[in-house]
Amino acid sequence: MSNQKTIPQEIKKAWENKKGPVVFTTVSADSEPNSIYATCVSLYQENSIIVANNYFDKTIKNIEAGSLGSILFITGDDKAYQIKGSIEHVTNGAAYDNMKSWNPERLPGVGAAIIAIEEIYCGAEKLL
């Protein structure tokens, strides 16, 4: 998977209307899936999602091992969207500074996981 895309307007609206934490899934080098809840998330530059690394443990190991990732969220009107893509974890630079600007100060915010938007699904339907 590689081919980063701009989020379509319709899905941007769905993202703005999401309810509850998102589910962020990675996979280990030996294919063990790992899902976490994340509330400290933001759309970044229209083509990525940032998840603040406040407490990543298995998640950071998986990212460092080269995992792809998925972000699953549900809207106020119960439509589920899944965004998939490659992940980069940064501890300085523009994306890190962006994360620091909205991540609550009381949380560690040790890094920013940047999930490139490469595929988007709504249920089984592939939108992008």
Ligand SMILES: Cc1cc2nc3c(=O)[nH]c(=O)nc-3n(C[C@H](O)[C@H](O)[C@H](O)COP(=O)(O)O)c2cc1C
């Ligand atoms: C509702 C909820 C929201 C959470 N949001 C975040 C978050 O935004 N960032 C983060 O690093 N951990 C967050 N966590 C903690 C992770 O879900 C998870 O416990 C942590 O990454 C360690 O799990 P791991 O070993 O699978 O990485 C949240 C937990 C809950 C229950």
